[in-house]
Each structure stands twice: as C-alpha cells, then as structure tokens.
Amino acid sequence: MSALLAQFRVECTLTLRNKESLLLTLGIPVGLLVFFSLVDVLPIDAADPVDVLAPGVLALAIMSMSMTGLAIATGFERSYGVLKRLGTTPLGRPRLLAAKIAGVVAIEVIQAAVLVPVAILLGWRPSLSLLPLVGAVVLGTTAFAGLGLWMAGTLRAEITLALANGLYLVFLLLGGFLIPLEEFPGPLRTAARALPGSALTDLVTAAFAGAGATAPGRAWAVLALWAIATPAVAAATFRWSPNRN
Amino acid sequence: MSGPATTAVAVDDLTVRYGDLTAVDGISFTSSAGEVLALLGPNGAGKTSTVEVLEGYRHAAGGRVSVLGHDPERERSAVVGRIGVMLQDGGVYPAIRPPEMLRLLAAMYAHPADPDGLLERVGLADRAGSTWRQLSGGEQQRLSLAMALVGRPEVAFLDEPTAGVDVRGRQVIRSIVRELADDGVAVVLCTHELDEAEKVADRVVIIDRGRVVGAGTLAELRSQTSGEVRFSADPGLDLRALGVHVGATVTEVGAGEYLIEGAHDPQLAAKLTAWLAERGATLGDLRAGRQRLEDVFLELTRGDEPVDGR
Numbered sequence: 182m183s184a185l186l187a188q189f190r191v192e193c194t195l196t197l198r199n200k201e202s203l204l205l206t207l208g209i210p211v212g213l214l215v216f217f218s219l220v221d222v223l224p225i226d227a228a229d230p231v232d233v234l235a236p237g238v239l240a241l242a243i244m245s246m247s248m249t250g251l252a253i254a255t256g257f258e259r260s261y262g263v264l265k266r267l268g269t270t271p272l273g274r275p276r277l278l279a280a281k282i283a284g285v286v287a288i289e290v291i292q293a294a295v296l297v298p299v300a301i302l303l304g305w306r307p308s309l310s311l312l313p314l315v316g317a318v319v320l321g322t323t324a325f326a327g328l329g330l331w332m333a334g335t336l337r338a339e340i341t342l343a344l345a346n347g348l349y350l351v352f353l354l355l356g357g358f359l360i361p362l363e364e365f366p367g368p369l370r371t372a373a374r375a376l377p378g379s380a381l382t383d384l385v386t387a388a389f390a391g392a393g394a395t396a397p398g399r400a401w402a403v404l405a406l407w408a409i410a411t412p413a414v415a416a417a418t419f420r421w422s423p424n425r426n
Numbered sequence: 427m428s429g430p431a432t433t434a435v436a437v438d439d440l441t442v443r444y445g446d447l448t449a450v451d452g453i454s455f456t457s458s459a460g461e462v463l464a465l466l467g468p469n470g471a472g473k474t475s476t477v478e479v480l481e482g483y484r485h486a487a488g489g490r491v492s493v494l495g496h497d498p499e500r501e502r503s504a505v506v507g508r509i510g511v512m513l514q515d516g517g518v519y520p521a522i523r524p525p526e527m528l529r530l531l532a533a534m535y536a537h538p539a540d541p542d543g544l545l546e547r548v549g550l551a552d553r554a555g556s557t558w559r560q561l562s563g564g565e566q567q568r569l570s571l572a573m574a575l576v577g578r579p580e581v582a583f584l585d586e587p588t589a590g591v592d593v594r595g596r597q598v599i600r601s602i603v604r605e606l607a608d609d610g611v612a613v614v615l616c617t618h619e620l621d622e623a624e625k626v627a628d629r630v631v632i633i634d635r636g637r638v639v640g641a642g643t644l645a646e647l648r649s650q651t652s653g654e655v656r657f658s659a660d661p662g663l664d665l666r667a668l669g670v671h672v673g674a675t676v677t678e679v680g681a682g683e684y685l686i687e688g689a690h691d692p693q694l695a696a697k698l699t700a701w702l703a704e705r706g707a708t709l710g711d712l713r714a715g716r717q718r719l720e721d722v723f724l725e726l727t728r729g730d731e732p733v734d735g736r
Contacts, residue, residue: 187533191519191526198521258519266517269481270534270577271507422483 185276188267192284195254202250205349206288210242211299217359218303224364235300235307236386237358240321242292243385244352244378247285247322249345252329255281256341259333264421274421285326289318308391317384317396320404324377327411334419352378380404432459434494434581434612435480441488442475442636449475451636452489457629459580462603462613464627466620468727472636473616474514477583480614481511493581507535510579512570514586514616520559524550524569527558528576535577548572549598564595571599575606582606584615588622600626620723634727655686655694658710659702671701682710 196202217223218231225233258264267277297307328348332341354360355369356378362370373379380403387396435457442450450472457463465473478484479491482498482505491497496504518527528541545551548568553561561569567590574582587603588596603626607613617623623630630647632640640647661682669676674688686694695712702709 184534187530191522191530194526195519195521261520262513262515262517263519265483266511266513266573268483269506269509269511269513270531271503272534 184270184272185280188272188277188280189283189287192280193287196250196284196288199254202254206242206246206250206292207295210238210245210292210296213241213359214238214296214299215303218300223359225361229304231300231303231305233361233386234359235296235303235305236389237382238300239293239296240378240382240385241353241356241358242296243289243318243321243381244325244356244358245349246288246292248325248329248352249349250288250329251281251285251326252332252345253338253342255330255333256336256338256345259421260338260423262423265423268421282322282326285322289322307389310388310391310394313384313396314388317381317388317404320401320408321377321381321384324381324404324407324411327408327413327415328377330419331411331415334415334421337424352376355379357382374399375403377404377407380407433457434459435463435614436492437476437480437489438491439489440476440479440486440491442472442479442484443487448487449636450479453633453636453638454489455631455638455641457581457612457614459612460607460610461628462607462615462626464623464630465614465616465633466623466627466630466723467618467633469618471618471633471727473618473633474585476633477585477614477616481509481583482506507577508580510574510577510582512574512582512584512587514589516558516566516570518558518566518569518573521557523554523557524561524572525554527569528572531573531576537578539576539578541576544572544576547602549595563590564592567591568595568598571602575602579611581612581614584613586617587615588617588619596622632723632726640726655698655713656684657686657698657712658683660707663702663705663707668698668701672697 196206214231214234217234221230223230223234255264264277268274297305300307329345332344336344352358355373355376357373358378362373362379365373380400383400384396384404387394433456437456438454440450440453441448453472453476455463455465465476467473475484479486480493480498482493482502485499493505494508498505498509522530524545525541528544532538532541542551545554548571550561550565550568550572553565558566558569567587571584571587574584584603588599591599603613603615607628615622615626624644627644629643630641631638632647659682661678663676663678663684665676665678665684672686672694674686674694677685677687679685686698698712699709
C-alpha cells in the first residue's frame with residue numbers, strides 16, 4: 182500500500198473511531214435537520230421548512246468537519262508529537278496534507294450520504310446543479326479547513342478545542358445555516374454576509390434550487406476570498422512541533 | 427557484519443539556538459555502524475536538540491552534520507528512508523492500535539519489517555487490540571521502539587528508550603538495541619540515566635549545557651578522572667597522619683566517609699588497610715580505580731553555575 186493511501190486510511194479510521202467527532206459531524210447536523218423540520222419554530226417563510234433547512238444543514242456539516250473536526254484532530258496530533266513523528270518519515274508534508282484533505286472529503290461524502298436521504302424522507306425535493314455544488318463545497322472546505330489548520334498550527338490543543346467549538350457556535354448562529362439572514366438587524370446582517378458560513382449556505386442553497394437559481398456573485402466572491410486567505414495564513418504560521426510551554 | 431567501522435553519523439561543531447538561548451554549543455562526535463553510542467547528560471543538556479538536527483527536523487544555527495554521508499536537512503529525501511526514530515513522548519495517535527500504527531509506518535518505507543513479527547519481538551502481540559492510550563508507559567515505549575525499527579533503518583535514533591519502563595521491559599529494549607548494533611545498525615541513543623549508558627553503550631558522549639564534557643569508551647572515561655579513592659571507616663580518624671602515611675590528601679566528606687585525592691600509589695590499598703588495622707579501626711566500603719560511571723559523570727558535569735530548570 183502506498184504511503185498516501187495508508188495515511189488516508191488512518192485519517193478516516195481515527196475520525197470514525199472518535200465519538201465526539203461523530204457527534205459533531207453527523208449527530209448534531211442530523212438532529213438539527215430532523216428537529217427543526219418537524220418543529221416549526223424557526224422564522225422560515227417557505228411552505229416546507231426542510232427546503233430551507235436541508236441545504237443549510239449540509240453547509241453546516243461541511244463546516245463542522247472541515248473546520249472544527251479538522252482543527253481539533255490536528256491540534257491534538259500536533260500536541261502529542263504525531264506530526265513531529267511523521268515528519269521524520271519519508272511521508273513528507275505534502276502527502277500528509279493531501280491525506281488529510283482526502284480524509285475530510287471522505288467524511289463529507291459520508292455526511293451527504295446520511296443527510297440527503299434523511300432530508301428526502303422529511304419531504305425535501307432537491308433539484309441539483311452539480312457543478313455549482315462542487316464549486317461551493319471545494320471553496321467552503323478550503324476556507325474552513327484553512328481556519329481550522331490556522332488554529333491547530335498555532336494554538337495549544339486545549340485552546341484550539343475551545344475556539345473551534347466556539348467558532349462553530351458563532352457560525353451556527355450567524356452563518357444562515359438555520360436562521361435566514363433576513364431576520365437579522367441591518368449591521369449584523371452585513372457582518373454575517375462577510376463570513377464564510379453565510380456565503381457557503383447561499384451557494385449550497387442555490388445549487389439545490391434548480392437550473393434557474395443562481396447564487397449572488399457576492400457569495401462567490403466572499404467565499405473565494407476566505408478560501409485564498411485562510412490557507413495562506415495557516416501555511417505561513419503552522420508549527421509542526423508541540424508548543425513549548 | 428564485519429569489516430572496518432563505517433562512520434554513520436558525523437557531528438562537527440554543531441550549534442542550535444532557540445531565540446537567545448543556545449541549547450547546543452559546538453558539539454562534535456561521530457558514530458559508526460554496528461555501534462551503540464549514548465549521548466549522556468542531564469535533562470536540558472541539548473541531547474534531544476542534537477538528535478533533532480540529525481533527524482533533519484531542526485535547523486542548525488552553526489556547524490555541520492552528516493547522516494549516512496548526507497546533510498539531513500538539505501538532502502532530506504536521501505536520509506529519511508534510512509533512519510528510524512524513537513521520540514521521547516512517542517508521537518502516536520492516542521486512539522490508534524499498535525498494529526495499525528506499525529502498518530502505517532511500514533507503508534512509508536521501501537523494505538519494511540513485518541509489523542506482526544515486530545510486535546511479537548517487542549512483546550506486544552497480545553496488546554494488538556488496545557489503543558495507544560490504553561497501553562502502559564512501558565508498553566508505549568516498546569511500541570515506540572518498534573516504530574523506529576519498522577523501516578529497517580541503517581541509523582536508529584532512540585531518545586530515552588527505557589524511560590518509565592519496568593525492569594523486564596528494560597531488558598527487552600536493551601537486548602533489541604544490542605541486536606540492532608550486532609546487525610550493523612548505528613544506534614544513537616539519548617539518556618540521562620548513567621545506568622542505562624553503562625549497560626548498553628559501546629561509547630558514551632557526555633553532554634552538559636550544550637557542550638561535550640567527556641567522550642570515549644567506558645574504560646577510557648573512567649581513567650580520565652583523577653586517582654580518587656573513597657572508603658568508609660570509623661569517624662574521626664587522624665586525617666593528617668593518614669595523609670602522610672599514604673602520601674595523598676585525605677578528607678572526611680561525611681561522618682565516617684573519607685576521600686583520598688591525588689593517590690597514584692599502587693600500594694595505596696595495602697597501606698590504608700595496614701594503617702587502619704594498627705589503630706583498630708574497621709574498614710567498611712573501599713572503592714578505587716574502577717570508578718562507577720556515576721562518579722565520572724558527576725565530576726564531568728560539575729559546573730560552577732547552577733544548572734537551570736530546563
């Protein structure tokens with residue numbers, strides 16, 4: 182087996198073995214989708230809330246894995262010296278990074294494979310435009326993974342854990358995943374629109390809304406900027422060995 | 427493996443800095459294939475920093491190092507597949523199982539050892555279903571050692587391989603280290619335990635505060651230090667009279683514990699026992715000539731400045 186494939190297998194195995202990570206990447210998104218589809222408490226105008234919720238929860242799932250899940254796992258791997266140990270093998274950083282990205286994508290595929298059938302059972306009738314969806318997922322994953330690796334590569338693992346979960350909560354509220362931004366007061370709405378979460382939600386929503394629907398260009402621009410900026414900062418600041426206390 | 431010893435690792439005037447702190451300050455040594463070399467020194471002496479440079483992991487501020495004829499930092503790809511590394515704190519995923527970790531590493535090398543056979547060899551075959559965090563400290567160390575060996579290295583860097591390991595585990599680790607050297611591997615191990623260096627090393631480099639303060643085989647190191655003899659007897663002996671009798675300086679370092687310095691008389695022991703017998707004094711412990719490495723170590727690393735807490 183090649184080194185890259187072996188590393189990819191370990192990344193997937195360990196993510197799936199970690200119960201906290203499963204709760205975050207699958208449990209919470211499924212729970213939110215089911216609960217708010219059945220209990221009509223969110224300010225959603227659509228005839229069927231699941232039509233708004235399903236794309237939002239898919240976007241949330243992407244964020245939960247590529248930012249919070251990746252940040253926590255990588256942060257602890259760094260603090261336990263795993264990254265340092267792998268650094269003394271022929272694997273090399275490019276292949277380690279490639280394996281991590283492939284691992285994130287694999288988990289996203291699993292998330293979609295669970296969430297989409299659940300949403301359809303709840304009455305969702307999506308009309309998929311594949312290319313815009315792939316574009317949105319790639320940009321969103323890149324932007325959030327950059328944020329996650331930025332935290333994991335600079336902060337102590339415990340701080341990364343707290344911050345990655347804190348940001349998850351902030352983005353959950355401000356990302357338009359569940360609560361439409363139209364409900365927000367003006368300045369807050371403007372601020373929320375500049376965040377990667379709401380841009381990703383807009384793009385995923387449009388990708389499932391049929392051939393006629395197009396996402397605002399602003400959303401593409403915002404997400405693309407985040408997807409360029411965060412990996413650049415992460416790459417420039419990432420430390421491979423544990424922080425010295 | 428026979429034939430002339432080949433230099434596997436060469437370190438020449440190596441300096442490593444962390445900001446203003448100089449952790450390694452002009453260290454030089456070499457190690458050969460088939461030899462166990464111990465870098466011995468107190469914690470914070472610069473041993474790990476030195477080895478990290480040799481692993482291609484840390485940048486040297488000055489000096490030159492070569493591993494198997496290559497610069498480990500600039501020619502990383504020529505070195506990294508031929509070395510095996512055991513880190514001080516493992517560097518293992520907490521939730522991974524021993525065979526999974528070994529198979530992962532095995533996939534990275536051209537001619538790996540069989541992971542299952544290796545688990546057997548380090549005595550972890552019956553722990554294959556446990557995760558790293560479920561292993562005891564000693565079991566974790568043995569897995570770390572197996573991780574260093576899975577790529578069939580030509581040079582093995584082992585950082586504190588027996589730290590936190592029980593007596594039986596230490597014996598397993600020592601015998602594997604010995605076998606490695608007998609198979610022609612150059613083993614470079616760091617330890618702060620004199621006992622460990624005494625038991626496994628062919629040669630010792632003593633490092634203190636980033637500098638080499640002594641190097642050689644154990645026999646060479648022991649003979650480097652001045653002719654000291656220590657003995658215990660009844661307290662309150664007449665030091666001046668004894669000094670005149672044996673022709674050296676005698677001090678009572680503790681109640682009934684004596685130190686003779688500058689003694690080069692082969693008849694010293696005979697003269698001492700005769701002198702004591704004349705006075706009806708009982709001789710307890712007598713240590714001379716073959717000093718324990720501990721004494722050498724303490725003498726060589728004894729400095730004027732207080733050792734900092736790093």
